[in-house]
Amino acid sequence: MEPPRPAVPPVPLPARPVVAVGPPAAVAPPPVKLRVRSVNFFYGAKQALHSVSLDIPEKRVTAFIGPSGCGKSTLLRCFNRMNDLVDGARLEGTILLGGQDIHAPNLDVIELRKRVGMVFQKSNPFPKSIYENVAYGLRIAGVRQKSTLDTVVEKSLRGAALWDEAKDRLHESALGLSGGQQQRLCIARAIAVEPDVILMDEPCSALDPIATAKVEDLIHELKREFTIVIVTHNMQQAARCSDRTAFFYLGQLVEYSDTGTIFMNPANPQTEAYVSGRFG
Amino acid sequence: MKRFFDEELETFRSHLILMGETAVRQVQDAVKALVTGDIALADRVIAADDELDNFELQIDDEAIRYMNLRAPVATELRLVIVGMKASHDLERVGDEASNIAKRAVKLAALPPLKPYVDLPRMAAIAVEMLRAALDCLLHLEPDRAIAIVKRDSEVDQLNRQLYRELTSFMIENPATVSRALELMFISKSLERIADHASNIAEEMVFLAQARDIRHSEELKKTAVE
Numbered sequence: 001m002e003p004p005r006p007a008v009p010p011v012p013l014p015a016r017p018v019v020a021v022g023p024p025a026a027v028a029p030p031p032v033k034l035r036v037r038s039v040n041f042f043y044g045a046k047q048a049l050h051s052v053s054l055d056i057p058e059k060r061v062t063a064f065i066g067p068s069g070c071g072k073s074t075l076l077r078c079f080n081r082m083n084d085l086v087d088g089a090r091l092e093g094t095i096l097l098g099g100q101d102i103h104a105p106n107l108d109v110i111e112l113r114k115r116v117g118m119v120f121q122k123s124n125p126f127p128k129s130i131y132e133n134v135a136y137g138l139r140i141a142g143v144r145q146k147s148t149l150d151t152v153v154e155k156s157l158r159g160a161a162l163w164d165e166a167k168d169r170l171h172e173s174a175l176g177l178s179g180g181q182q183q184r185l186c187i188a189r190a191i192a193v194e195p196d197v198i199l200m201d202e203p204c205s206a207l208d209p210i211a212t213a214k215v216e217d218l219i220h221e222l223k224r225e226f227t228i229v230i231v232t233h234n235m236q237q238a239a240r241c242s243d244r245t246a247f248f249y250l251g252q253l254v255e256y257s258d259t260g261t262i263f264m265n266p267a268n269p270q271t272e273a274y275v276s277g278r279f280g
Numbered sequence: 281m282k283r284f285f286d287e288e289l290e291t292f293r294s295h296l297i298l299m300g301e302t303a304v305r306q307v308q309d310a311v312k313a314l315v316t317g318d319i320a321l322a323d324r325v326i327a328a329d330d331e332l333d334n335f336e337l338q339i340d341d342e343a344i345r346y347m348n349l350r351a352p353v354a355t356e357l358r359l360v361i362v363g364m365k366a367s368h369d370l371e372r373v374g375d376e377a378s379n380i381a382k383r384a385v386k387l388a389a390l391p392p393l394k395p396y397v398d399l400p401r402m403a404a405i406a407v408e409m410l411r412a413a414l415d416c417l418l419h420l421e422p423d424r425a426i427a428i429v430k431r432d433s434e435v436d437q438l439n440r441q442l443y444r445e446l447t448s449f450m451i452e453n454p455a456t457v458s459r460a461l462e463l464m465f466i467s468k469s470l471e472r473i474a475d476h477a478s479n480i481a482e483e484m485v486f487l488a489q490a491r492d493i494r495h496s497e498e499l500k501k502t503a504v505e
């Protein structure tokens with residue numbers, strides 16, 4: 001017979017459990033941060049989104065999942081009008097940020113992009129120092145005072161769980177950081193301008209499991225202050241990190257629900273097939 | 281490295297430990313109510329059974345949620361699986377305690393048939409078994425649990441002995457039948473509680489060492505006849 005393996009050291013427990021039993025107290029649903037109504041999106045003649053409507057709750061993590069090409073990134077980029085930069089792109093429908101139409105003629109797109117920050121799949125620090133990367137958004141907003149910049153840089157790096165690793169090398173090149181550190185630097189850069197919403201497009205797909213875990217834990221921290229929308233191909237990541245999950249297929253929103261429901265008891269058979277890894 | 285959802289697992293384990301303590305208390309109180317004829321205490325045991333039912337629902341809920349959203353593996357996965365099984369055993373322990381309490385109420389109204397000696401002994405062993413098994417949730421050292429499971433045979437033996445004794449009472453004096461039957465059922469309840477404790481101990485070995493020792497030689501109860 002196999003000899004018994006040594007016992008695993010236990011995870012420390014409070015000496016005396018003090019946790020109450022019972023259903024959690026009912027909490028009011030959070031306000032809607034982004035309200036998407038009947039959005040059709042076209043790249044030239046090709047329609048990438050078909051009549052998408054959904055509400056994204058404030059200070060929660062919302063995950064977009066779905067097979068490649070289903071329109072997740074397209075919708076994400078609609079939220080800060082990054083698609084404006086694509087030739088021949090056209091949007092129908094409305095998107096409200098905190099009740100305000102982001103396509104209103106008087107809306108300042110630069111201001112919008114400050115309120116809706118973005119973190120990309122491939123970390124893209126500027127070839128400058130760590131400090132300058134984080135201070136960048138403030139500098140272009142005209143902030144010159146060194147003490148203000150110092151404060152914001154430290155706060156943002158702490159917020160991105162990077163301060164301890166970066167504080168002794170603030171003026172070294174950001175390109176000397178590891179991939180996971182660079183991704184957290186991009187998150188620090190995004191939060192430095194105090195946005196309302198942070199969009200993340202596959203932020204962990206180039207990271208190893210430890211760096212991924214750090215970014216996931218960071219996302220969990222950041223939702224105290226920010227509304228987060230994350231695109232991910234990693235089902236476990238969506239399940240772990242998000243409060244709400246939207247499943248897209250062929251440019252349509254198939255199902256949008258609490259993450260627990262999407263992964264436990266999805267209403268749509270296509271959602272079930274996708275989250276079970278049996279799609280197609 | 282700590283993860284943001286570690287707390288959920290600690291809460292789960294805390295609930296399991298609390299449930300175990302509640303089940304142990306229920307067994308002790310039920311037997312105390314029987315021995316002392318304390319109807320009020322018996323009623324409290326019966327009323328408190330809901331607590332264990334609620335614990336079972338809550339623990340299942342937490343386990344399902346954790347498996348669904350946190351993709352546990354290795355020790356974490358075993359803890360979640362074992363927690364669901366153990367909470368089911370503990371809920372059944374609670375049912376047996378509540379049955380004992382109900383019979384204690386009936387017996388309190390009747391003259392005693394014989395002094396309470398064997399039943400408290402069985403209860404003491406069953407409680408010790410439960411405690412040793414549940415201890416693994418804190419220490420992950422199942423050796424004591426394995427040792428204590430072997431005491432299951434002592435409880436079985438006491439149960440059989442009592443059964444024979446009560447049968448002879450009934451044959452000699454039919455007026456004792458209803459009381460003797462109540463005592464037989466209580467004895468059977470205690471025997472079942474010890475069985476649930478054995479199950480939990482086996483579950484704890486799986487938790488600590490990923491070994492399934494059910495139906496194995498290791499635990500063959502020394503047949504005592």
Ligand SMILES: Nc1ncnc2c1ncn2[C@@H]1O[C@H](COP(=O)(O)OP(=O)(O)OP(=O)(O)O)[C@@H](O)[C@H]1O
Pocket residue numbers: 043046048066067068069070071072073074075086
């Ligand atoms: N700049 C573009 N010009 C033309 N078509 C585009 C452009 N960007 C995306 N598309 C098309 O729009 C559709 C949706 O693309 P999108 O990038 O939103 O998908 P996605 O769900 O993010 O996929 P992935 O998981 O692969 O990142 C695809 O068919 C894609 O080919």
Ligand SMILES: [Mg+2]
Pocket residue numbers: 072073074201231
């Ligand atoms: Mg994409």
